[in-house]
Amino acid sequence: MKGLAAIYRRELAGLFLAPLAWILLLVVLFYQAYFFLLVLSNPSRGPEVNEALSLVLGGGYPFWLLLLTLAPLLTMRMISEESRSGLLEFLLTAPVADGAVVVGKAMAATTFLALAWSSAFLFGLLVQFLGAPPDWGQLFTAWLGASLASGLFCALGLVSSALFSTPLLAAFMAILANIAMFALPPLVRSLHGPAGALLAQVLERIDVFRHFQGSFQAGVLDSAHVIFFLAWTAAALFLAVRVVESRRWLG
Amino acid sequence: MIDVQHLSRRFGPHLAVDDISFRLERGEVVGFLGPNGAGKTTTMRMLTGFLPPSGGTVRVDGFDVLKDSLAVRARIGYLPESVPLYRELRVQEMLWFQGRLRGLSRAEARRRTGVVLERVGLAERARSLIGCLSKGQRQRVGLAVALLPEPEVLVLDEPTSGLDPLQRLEVRALIRELSKERTVLLSSHILPEIEATCPRVIILQRGHIAADGTQTELVARLGGGGFVRLELARPVELERARTDLAALSGVHSVEAQLLADGNAACEVRGEGDLRGALGALAHARGWTVRELSWQRPTLEKLFTHIAFELEHEHPAGSVRAAPPSAEGAA
Numbered sequence: 001m002k003g004l005a006a007i008y009r010r011e012l013a014g015l016f017l018a019p020l021a022w023i024l025l026l027v028v029l030f031y032q033a034y035f036f037l038l039v040l041s042n043p044s045r046g047p048e049v050n051e052a053l054s055l056v057l058g059g060g061y062p063f064w065l066l067l068l069t070l071a072p073l074l075t076m077r078m079i080s081e082e083s084r085s086g087l088l089e090f091l092l093t094a095p096v097a098d099g100a101v102v103v104g105k106a107m108a109a110t111t112f113l114a115l116a117w118s119s120a121f122l123f124g125l126l127v128q129f130l131g132a133p134p135d136w137g138q139l140f141t142a143w144l145g146a147s148l149a150s151g152l153f154c155a156l157g158l159v160s161s162a163l164f165s166t167p168l169l170a171a172f173m174a175i176l177a178n179i180a181m182f183a184l185p186p187l188v189r190s191l192h193g194p195a196g197a198l199l200a201q202v203l204e205r206i207d208v209f210r211h212f213q214g215s216f217q218a219g220v221l222d223s224a225h226v227i228f229f230l231a232w233t234a235a236a237l238f239l240a241v242r243v244v245e246s247r248r249w250l251g
Numbered sequence: 252m253i254d255v256q257h258l259s260r261r262f263g264p265h266l267a268v269d270d271i272s273f274r275l276e277r278g279e280v281v282g283f284l285g286p287n288g289a290g291k292t293t294t295m296r297m298l299t300g301f302l303p304p305s306g307g308t309v310r311v312d313g314f315d316v317l318k319d320s321l322a323v324r325a326r327i328g329y330l331p332e333s334v335p336l337y338r339e340l341r342v343q344e345m346l347w348f349q350g351r352l353r354g355l356s357r358a359e360a361r362r363r364t365g366v367v368l369e370r371v372g373l374a375e376r377a378r379s380l381i382g383c384l385s386k387g388q389r390q391r392v393g394l395a396v397a398l399l400p401e402p403e404v405l406v407l408d409e410p411t412s413g414l415d416p417l418q419r420l421e422v423r424a425l426i427r428e429l430s431k432e433r434t435v436l437l438s439s440h441i442l443p444e445i446e447a448t449c450p451r452v453i454i455l456q457r458g459h460i461a462a463d464g465t466q467t468e469l470v471a472r473l474g475g476g477g478f479v480r481l482e483l484a485r486p487v488e489l490e491r492a493r494t495d496l497a498a499l500s501g502v503h504s505v506e507a508q509l510l511a512d513g514n515a516a517c518e519v520r521g522e523g524d525l526r527g528a529l530g531a532l533a534h535a536r537g538w539t540v541r542e543l544s545w546q547r548p549t550l551e552k553l554f555t556h557i558a559f560e561l562e563h564e565h566p567a568g569s570v571r572a573a574p575p576s577a578e579g580a581a
């Protein structure tokens with residue numbers, strides 16, 4: 001546990017010491033502010049505060065596009081580059097379990113994203129100050145869901161970082177995989193016929209977007225959905241650890 | 252303290268380490284010597300638990316490196332060849348991180364950071380960014396990182412590479428000092444490094460142990476590696492001098508030749524340092540002595556001999572160690 005905490009702290013510090021993280025943070029802020037204001041100032045329907053807030057926290061494609069690219073960019077270097085520079089050799093010969101190394105890295109990246117998503121609270125404060133108090137419960141639930149989903153995609157990013165030897169390739173492949181995972185269920189649902197139905201049933205189990213909409217976005221904290229995200233995150237982390245271990249065998 | 256049995260490692264079809272066995276007792280200082288690609292790094296990576304062996308076992312303090320990996324790792328301070336450091340951290344932050352990884356309390360980590368930085372001579376650079384340090388300074392930070400947990404075993408892969416001659420001397424002195432308290436295994440492809448620091452040497456050649464023993468044992472095995480050099484001023488009766496020298500008791504062989512300037516140079520081999528007897532003979536014969544010196548036997552001869560011999564006799568990859576190895580010395 002001490003080892004895990006040490007790795008987590010180091011990785012988080014590493015993220016904030018790199019310029020990339022600050023650039024990404026700014027991008028998130030501007031991007032979210034743009035869509036927030038876009039909905040808020042919708043002339044046809046008038047200001048809809050809660051809708052605007054939910055949009056920046058998982059309620060629409062802009063958020064997911066952001067998450068699907070940010071998570072790979074944050075995690076791309078964590079294993080591939082450290083494997084090259086030898087830092088992985090340092091970490092994996094320290095008296096810390098391989099799992100703790102991988103989980104510490106995933107937690108650091110997830111914390112970073114959770115922090116980025118909390119910009120929604122700023123928007124909330126802003127509209128509260130302007131006299132249109134948001135639904136704070138719903139906002140918090142959405143933020144929690146966004147952070148859980150971030151954990152899953154960071155774990156997947158780490159799998160890619162462990163699989164591929166250069167950070168950019170790792171990020172590229174992870175983004176591709178994320179988009180496939182995100183876009184496949186709705187695509188398949190639109191198919192007809194028995195094969196499509198079967199496939200749809202299978203894909204239902206990994207349909208992140210639906211699970212998100214089903215609960216967090218609606219402001220309901222449903223343990224089944226929390227478990228959905230945690231279970232898939234754990235599976236991805238397990239896979240990442242196995243890939244790291246198999247890298248040792250390959251040398 | 253370290254017990255390696257029949258250790259092998261392959262990378263695809265390539266055998267990087269081929270069935271090596273050796274033991275290190277507590278407090279021993281052993282040098283791994285071998286040309287580039289001999290398998291030194293691969294062996295050290297298996298000892299530290301980074302690479303799983305393809306075959307054989309490694310035990311450190313009784314713990315198996317595969318089964319009790321964490322126990323083994325907790326006992327080893329390791330300086331990898333690539334000297335991995337977080338360039339964006341400051342020197343002291345890197346060391347504190349190592350302290351946390353090893354489960355040290357904050358106060359203890361800070362205390363030891365001061366101690367090890369003092370030891371490697373970097374106390375005044377504690378706040379420098381690692382990325383801004385020179386190669387030699389980073390090498391010493393790496394050493395400090397390996398020392399911080401005060402491990403029972405130190406595994407140092409090429410600890411003096413990238414250092415200037417003065418720093419080399421300092422690091423050698425440091426290693427000699429450490430060797431009083433710890434078991435040390437260090438590697439180098441540079442012979443004088445090993446000669447200066449390690450009483451015992453293991454010579455690796457293409458993944459095999461080509462020789463294992465103390466420097467004196469190995470040199471003795473080389474057989475008459477040392478000789479007395481005697482240079483006589485002209486005029487010299489070369490044949491006469493040769494027979495006289497050869498007739499001395501204890502002399503095994505004499506090589507004598509006239510140099511271009513007319514003086515004669517002799518290499519006298521026999522039982523050790525025969526300078527006294529040779530000096531007395533020269534005095535009795537009335538020779539004018541220009542030089543009388545004892546040329547110490549060196550590992551270098553053995554090293555080149557082994558490397559050369561094996562390359563020649565076995566062009567293929569399947570080489571068995573020629574001189575007796577681990578079992579003989581243990």
Ligand SMILES: Nc1ncnc2c1ncn2[C@@H]1O[C@H](COP(=O)(O)OP(=O)(O)O)[C@@H](O)[C@H]1O
Nearest residue numbers: 251262267285286287288289290291292293294
């Ligand atoms: N990760 C690896 N993948 C493939 N081959 C490797 C790897 N590491 C080392 N080797 C090979 O193993 C042999 C021994 O390498 P190494 O242990 O680094 O030698 P040394 O440290 O003595 O210079 C070399 O022929 C090298 O090419």
Ligand SMILES: [Mg+2]
Nearest residue numbers: 291292293332
């Ligand atoms: Mg090496």
